[in-house]
Amino acid sequence: MRLLDQIERPADIKSLSPEQLSGLAKDIRSELIRTIAELGGHLASSLGAVELCLALHYVFEAPEDQLVWDMGYQAFAHKLITGRRDRFGTLKQFKGLSGFNNKDESPYDLFTTGHGGTTLSTAMGLALARDQVKGSNHVVAIVGDASLGEGMALEALNHIGHLRPRLLVILNDNKMSIAQPIGGLSRYLNRIITNPTYNRLRTDLERLVGRLPHGSRLVRMGRKVNESVKGLLVPGLVFEELGLRYIGPIDGHNLPELIKTLTNIKQLKGGPILLHVSTVKGKGYRFAEEDPERFHKVEPFDITTGLSKDQLAKPKGSGAKAKLARQSSETFTEAFSDELLHLGETNKRLVAITAAMPEGTGVSEFAKRFPHRCFDVGMAEQHAVGLAAGLVKGGARPVVAIYSTFLQRAYDQIMHEMCLQELPVVLAIDRASLVGEDGPTHHGVFDIGYLRVLPNILIVSPKDPAELRAMLQWSLEQTLPVAIRYARGGIVCGEPLGRPAKIVTGKSETLRPGKGVALLALGSMVYQALKVAEELAHDGIDANVINARFVKPIDRAMVKEAAQTGSIVTLEESQIACGFGSAVSETLDALGLSGIPQLRIGLPDLFIEHGKRAELLRECQLDPEHLTRRISRWHRATTGSTAELRLLTEPSV
Numbered sequence: 001m002r003l004l005d006q007i008e009r010p011a012d013i014k015s016l017s018p019e020q021l022s023g024l025a026k027d028i029r030s031e032l033i034r035t036i037a038e039l040g041g042h043l044a045s046s047l048g049a050v051e052l053c054l055a056l057h058y059v060f061e062a063p064e065d066q067l068v069w070d071m072g073y074q075a076f077a078h079k080l081i082t083g084r085r086d087r088f089g090t091l092k093q094f095k096g097l098s099g100f101n102n103k104d105e106s107p108y109d110l111f112t113t114g115h116g117g118t119t120l121s122t123a124m125g126l127a128l129a130r131d132q133v134k135g136s137n138h139v140v141a142i143v144g145d146a147s148l149g150e151g152m153a154l155e156a157l158n159h160i161g162h163l164r165p166r167l168l169v170i171l172n173d174n175k176m177s178i179a180q181p182i183g184g185l186s187r188y189l190n191r192i193i194t195n196p197t198y199n200r201l202r203t204d205l206e207r208l209v210g211r212l213p214h215g216s217r218l219v220r221m222g223r224k225v226n227e228s229v230k231g232l233l234v235p236g237l238v239f240e241e242l243g244l245r246y247i248g249p250i251d252g253h254n255l256p257e258l259i260k261t262l263t264n265i266k267q268l269k270g271g272p273i274l275l276h277v278s279t280v281k282g283k284g285y286r287f288a289e290e291d292p293e294r295f296h297k298v299e300p301f302d303i304t305t306g307l308s309k310d311q312l313a314k315p316k317g318s319g320a321k322a323k324l325a326r327q328s329s330e331t332f333t334e335a336f337s338d339e340l341l342h343l344g345e346t347n348k349r350l351v352a353i354t355a356a357m358p359e360g361t362g363v364s365e366f367a368k369r370f371p372h373r374c375f376d377v378g379m380a381e382q383h384a385v386g387l388a389a390g391l392v393k394g395g396a397r398p399v400v401a402i403y404s405t406f407l408q409r410a411y412d413q414i415m416h417e418m419c420l421q422e423l424p425v426v427l428a429i430d431r432a433s434l435v436g437e438d439g440p441t442h443h444g445v446f447d448i449g450y451l452r453v454l455p456n457i458l459i460v461s462p463k464d465p466a467e468l469r470a471m472l473q474w475s476l477e478q479t480l481p482v483a484i485r486y487a488r489g490g491i492v493c494g495e496p497l498g499r500p501a502k503i504v505t506g507k508s509e510t511l512r513p514g515k516g517v518a519l520l521a522l523g524s525m526v527y528q529a530l531k532v533a534e535e536l537a538h539d540g541i542d543a544n545v546i547n548a549r550f551v552k553p554i555d556r557a558m559v560k561e562a563a564q565t566g567s568i569v570t571l572e573e574s575q576i577a578c579g580f581g582s583a584v585s586e587t588l589d590a591l592g593l594s595g596i597p598q599l600r601i602g603l604p605d606l607f608i609e610h611g612k613r614a615e616l617l618r619e620c621q622l623d624p625e626h627l628t629r630r631i632s633r634w635h636r637a638t639t640g641s642t643a644e645l646r647l648l649t650e651p652s653v
Contacts, residue, residue: 046076053077055258072100092437094611114441117150161243164271248276335465337362361401385413404444433487439610449578461523487524514544518562
């Protein structure tokens, strides 16, 4: 029986010997690799934080002591030892465990998280609240080195140094981006500076010297000398200057050292402490250690080779059949990546910007080909948009590739630096849809609402990867900001329609003429609408299918023409509130056609859970079967009672 199978709660690890703890770490890594190889998910960061997680739960008394993990990429070991081991095989599956921390899942998860850089602020709030009621529990914030560069994290770090609450910040540095390799001198210094006797002596000595004539000046001088020497020996002076006591770096895979250091820190009194822990991303799995970026988040893979199951199954060869298969399965991100590279060959002013997601957004190939024209700003979406504005002003043509959910962070810059200045920045908004297993923190379903209220911006959404290519070409010819929003993956149902018609600003595309009802579909819902139209024809309903293309400016002539069918249905894979359907309603009102029956179909006023995208589309009744049934009933009810019509137009989830 595995040692892991005997752990039901953190208290169970406190009686384990050092050898048993090391064995438990191996069990946890094996479980992580096995599960994520089967299901896919975030792997490398959690592999690197196993010993850190065990040491924290060994020393502290969670949940009374509050451990606040940034996002949750590092916290799968935390899930396994906090009562969720038996459900770990449901990770990121529909109705299963979340891939991140989740407040509804366990009392050991204080917040539902998915965006990096938030932990220092929330942990500081916990510490200040504890101090107000004179509590004695410990608050620990665990943050990765990438998250530390996020704007909110830097703001929080500055405030922590100002108010100096009793708070422990663990900096999990898995890229060696701050420290040099760890040596014996560093370990020796840390044992001294965390030793209770040393710290008590230091406090008593400062108090004694302070009573002498000019004693306060001597104390200040002593501290400056101490900090100067320490700054030469260990890379913590910047944190000390901010007001946090710096300790580290220490080996994040040395359990005895971690436990001893944390035990000593736990006894320290006073203000905030930053413990710098150095770990190896992907620790314990060769392929993840060699390619931590790919294994940060990975699709299901073969453990023996490290290759994804898609790679093993992907059509090979250069024949027409293989080429057609590749085109049919091409994702929006792959099309964006390929077209960006193609455009970069002829447009020397074209630059690409990403915020710590070069692989995920498809910018990595552009970066390899044009390293001086690609900027990865780290986890700093606000800066990404501001940087793009400056680049445009200087004569470049930047494309900013960011997931929809993360673009929310840069809203002020979109308004102030882009739209107000009328600068033609191109926002390539990936994952503008239900994203699947990453759940409510990552679903890109709010961008239409928060973008279309801004003046001076053009918003488009392609129906398929081929149309995304055409829209990217068109966007670089515009003189205003452009937002291209596209879904995760590729076409949900149906086969590609081939080369798209030319993109003309503010113009839609009629794909299927019809006189009975107009289906105005946006982006990923276009192929769904075509399938629905086929099914409606069996019910005797002649549906007109329109690929809207533009959210802003909306095609007013198209809306007016659609109204002539007598009823309009809008379909979008985004929130109904302030969405594309709302834009159509406003247009109908402006045209004096508000009396035309309209059914707005999209996502309800809820946070949608995690699961495979196809499962979530069914759950939200955005699959062809549910859509056909609902539209058919609604169309019949438009000539029926008002009560029945009202019932059918309300969101059904």
